[in-house]
Amino acid sequence: MSGTPGRGAVVPGWADRLRDPDERTLGALLLAPAFVLLALIVVYPIGKLFWNSFFDMRLSGGRGTRFVGFENYLLVFADVDFWNAAGNTVLITVITVPGALVLGLALAMLANLPFKRQWPVRLALLLPWALPLSFAGLIFAWFFHTDYGVFNDIVRRLGLGTAGEPRMWLLQPAWAMAAICATIIWKTSSFMALILLAGLQMIPKTLYEAAEVDGASRWQQFWQITIPMLMPSIVVALIFRTITALQTFDIPYTMTRGGPGDSTETLAMLIHKTTIDYLDVGYGSTLAVCMFVLAMCVTAVYLKRVGNAA
Secondary structure, eight states: OTTSOOTTOOOOOHHHHHHSOOHHHHHHHHHHHHHHHHIIIIIHHHHHHHHHTTEEOBSSTTOOOEEOTTHHHHHHHTOHHHHHHHHHHHHHHHHHHHHHHHHHHHHHHHHTSOOSSOHHHHHHHHHHHHSOHHHHHHHHHHHTOTTTOHHHHHHHHHTOSOTTOOOOGGGSHHHHHHHHHHHHHHHHHHHHHHHHHHHHHTSOHHHHHHHHHTTOOHHHHIIIIIHHHHHHHHHHHHHHHHHHHHTOOHHHHHHHTTOSTTTTOOHHHHHHIIIIISOBHHHHHHHHHHHHHHHHHHHHHHHHHHHHHO
């Protein structure tokens, strides 16, 4: 057969292939650094996390490491704290992701208006996202403070609250969760707006001009042109926002420390408490694996349904 080396032909060795690589070898060489980096910063930590979840690794009490198999996972399913934290995490995700999308879309459309000087508007759009999460949590914790908070002052001036009795926003479970969700929506809506603003700028102006010639109203242009053309950007923004919402830690931690009681404790906070405070690395790794699997499952379903709609 043609292309098959003859009996006396010399097959090039690996050193010769490196000196004069073909397309396949060259592609492998160019991708090798990326694969090594990916293995070091992603594959190894995740593999180590899964490996630790099969051990009883408590750094307190002088006990050694003991292999327990799936015992930690059985403990998770019977753990009331896990289900409470998982429920709080899902609730925050369900509330803040659509809220950030709606507010982010409104901000993006506002920033896309033909201002003479657009950079101050877009800079103002960037500032909430650039603010550290813990700093945003501390600011809104002061806003919702019972004695000298801004929101209680506004409620008192408008006469909406009970006379002489300030509302204890962060000391009541329902109001504490509402305050946390409002803070997260304010913080993350700018991220959604930046992604959606980039998508809005990619929509050709001729589509709107043609729609105006055909007599379409602004509302019809929004639903028939803006939303369909913006759907790829919406999908990307929602995927990133959903993943980060499932990992929520900083804002609830700085605002309520998971209280009152454990009514605002998230999965990330439970993992931090188990691993750092209780020094139970094995069970903390198991909780982290459960959060990782939850994030992957939600993202997979989300990609399938929303991606098909797009």
